Amino acid sequence: MGLKDVPRRAPCCSVFWRASPRGVVPLSCTGRAAGSPPGRRKTDQFTKNRFPQDPSRQTPAPIDQRTSVMASRPVVNVRSTSGQSSSTIPLPAVFTAPIRNDVVQDIHKNLAKNKRQAYAVSSKAGEQTSAESWGTGRAVARIPRVGGGGTHRSGQAAFGNMCRGGRMFAPTKIWRKWHVKTNLKQRRYAIVSAIAATAVPSLVLARGHRIEKIAEVPLVVADEVESISKTKEAVAILKTLKAHSDVVKVSNSRKTRAGKGKMRGRRYRQRRGPLVIYNEDKGIVRAFRNIPGVELVCVHRLNLLQLAPGGHIGRFCIWTQGAFAQLDELYGTYDKPATLKKDFSLPVSKVSNADITRVINSDEIQSVLRPAGPSRVKRPFTQKKNPLKNRALLFRLNPYAKVLIRNETLKQAKNLKAKAAAEAKKGTKKMVPAGEKFLSTLQAP
Structure with missing residues (x-):
C-alpha cells in the first residue's frame, strides 16, 4: 500500500499520533519528493535498527482503523447530568491542530514570569x-x-x-x-496546542489525571450544568461522569510545603484536578470553586497557565456544550479564519502523516533511492596509524608511492655504484717512509 492509497485529511499531525507505538510525539520533516534527484539508500542494517519492522506494519491497515476513535470521529457525545449521552456535537478543528510541546513550554515559562513580585x-x-x-x-x-x-x-x-x-x-x-513580553501569535499557538493535547487520552493519563473510567475524551456535558449553584450538586455530577476519582487524587496529595513558604500564605501544595470550561456563568463558578483541585475558566478567557500547568500538556478538561461550540468561532477551522480573534488561523503541520516509518518504507520513496551499498563498520577505538611510517597505510592512501620509493632506491644504488667506481679509478696514494732528515727535526737539540 503506497502513499497514494492513504486517505487525506486536514493538514494536521495529531490525527495519526495515537497510532505511534512510541507515544504522541510532534514530528516535522522535509522529505524528498518523488520526482527529485535520487539520494543514497540507507543500508538494511540502519533501517532495521532505526525503524524496526512490526508484524502489523507488513500489510498496513487503512488509516481509519489504525488511528484512535478519538482522532477519527467527526462528532463528540454530549453527556447529561445523569451521565448518559443526550446528543452529539461536531468536533472543533482546534483539536486536530499540531501539538508543539516545545512551544507550550517556552511560552508557559515566559507567561509565568509576569506574576512575579x-x-x-x-x-x-x-x-x-x-x-x-x-x-x-x-x-x-x-x-x-x-x-x-x-x-x-x-x-x-x-x-x-x-x-x-x-x-x-x-x-x-x-x-x-521581571516580566517578559510574549508575542500574541505565539501565545495563541501555545493555547491551540494545549487545547489539542487535552483531547489525547494518552497525554492526559501521562500527566497524572485519573480518567480510566471516563467515557470519552474530550468530555462534554450539557449546558444545564452552568445553572447549578450548589457544591453538593457539582460533586454529584462529577461522580456521575466518573471524574470524581481525579478530585480524590488531589485531596490525597495535599501536603505541607517544605521551606519558608509555609509561613507566607503557601502552607500546602497539591496536584491539579479537572479544568471546567464554561460559556456563561449562571452559578457554575460558585458550585465548583470549593472542590479541591477543580478550576474554572470561561471559554473566552482560556489561559495557558491553566491548560498546561507547569508547561505540561494534557490537562483533563470538562467542557460545557456552549463552550465547546464556541471553539470554531474562537480559533477558526482549516477552511476559514477565526471570527472572534483578529488575524488568526489554525497552524498547519509540517507533515500530514506522522508515521515516518510508513513514509520511508513506502513505494514512492523506495523507488527513487539507489540500492544499498556495502556496509562499513567504523572502528573508532583503534589507534591511528601514521602513513609516513606505515607503508601499508601509505600505499592505500597513495598507490603511486610504491613507484616513487622504488625509483628513489634505484637512484641511490646507482649513485653509490658510481662513487665506488670513481674511487677505484682514482686509486690509492703510496705511503713514502719518512727520511732521516725529517726524523732529526723531531728530536730535541
Whole structure:
C-alpha cells in the first residue's frame, strides 16, 4: 500500500499520533519528493535498527482503523447530568491542530514570569556606619574600618561583601526586568496546542489525571450544568461522569510545603484536578470553586497557565456544550479564519502523516533511492596509524608511492655504484717512509 492509497485529511499531525507505538510525539520533516534527484539508500542494517519492522506494519491497515476513535470521529457525545449521552456535537478543528510541546513550554515559562513580585535588599543595608580606610603602613588590609573606641566594633572592617555586617555583592534592585513580553501569535499557538493535547487520552493519563473510567475524551456535558449553584450538586455530577476519582487524587496529595513558604500564605501544595470550561456563568463558578483541585475558566478567557500547568500538556478538561461550540468561532477551522480573534488561523503541520516509518518504507520513496551499498563498520577505538611510517597505510592512501620509493632506491644504488667506481679509478696514494732528515727535526737539540 503506497502513499497514494492513504486517505487525506486536514493538514494536521495529531490525527495519526495515537497510532505511534512510541507515544504522541510532534514530528516535522522535509522529505524528498518523488520526482527529485535520487539520494543514497540507507543500508538494511540502519533501517532495521532505526525503524524496526512490526508484524502489523507488513500489510498496513487503512488509516481509519489504525488511528484512535478519538482522532477519527467527526462528532463528540454530549453527556447529561445523569451521565448518559443526550446528543452529539461536531468536533472543533482546534483539536486536530499540531501539538508543539516545545512551544507550550517556552511560552508557559515566559507567561509565568509576569506574576512575579519584585524583591530587593535595602539600599542602605550594610553601609549604615562611618568607616574609613586606614591606608597603608598599618599592617592591615586597606578595607574601610569603623572608627571610634570603647567597643569591639571599632577597628572592624565594614562595607565590603566579605566583611561581617557589610553589604552583599551587587545588591539586588527592584527595577530588575521581571516580566517578559510574549508575542500574541505565539501565545495563541501555545493555547491551540494545549487545547489539542487535552483531547489525547494518552497525554492526559501521562500527566497524572485519573480518567480510566471516563467515557470519552474530550468530555462534554450539557449546558444545564452552568445553572447549578450548589457544591453538593457539582460533586454529584462529577461522580456521575466518573471524574470524581481525579478530585480524590488531589485531596490525597495535599501536603505541607517544605521551606519558608509555609509561613507566607503557601502552607500546602497539591496536584491539579479537572479544568471546567464554561460559556456563561449562571452559578457554575460558585458550585465548583470549593472542590479541591477543580478550576474554572470561561471559554473566552482560556489561559495557558491553566491548560498546561507547569508547561505540561494534557490537562483533563470538562467542557460545557456552549463552550465547546464556541471553539470554531474562537480559533477558526482549516477552511476559514477565526471570527472572534483578529488575524488568526489554525497552524498547519509540517507533515500530514506522522508515521515516518510508513513514509520511508513506502513505494514512492523506495523507488527513487539507489540500492544499498556495502556496509562499513567504523572502528573508532583503534589507534591511528601514521602513513609516513606505515607503508601499508601509505600505499592505500597513495598507490603511486610504491613507484616513487622504488625509483628513489634505484637512484641511490646507482649513485653509490658510481662513487665506488670513481674511487677505484682514482686509486690509492703510496705511503713514502719518512727520511732521516725529517726524523732529526723531531728530536730535541
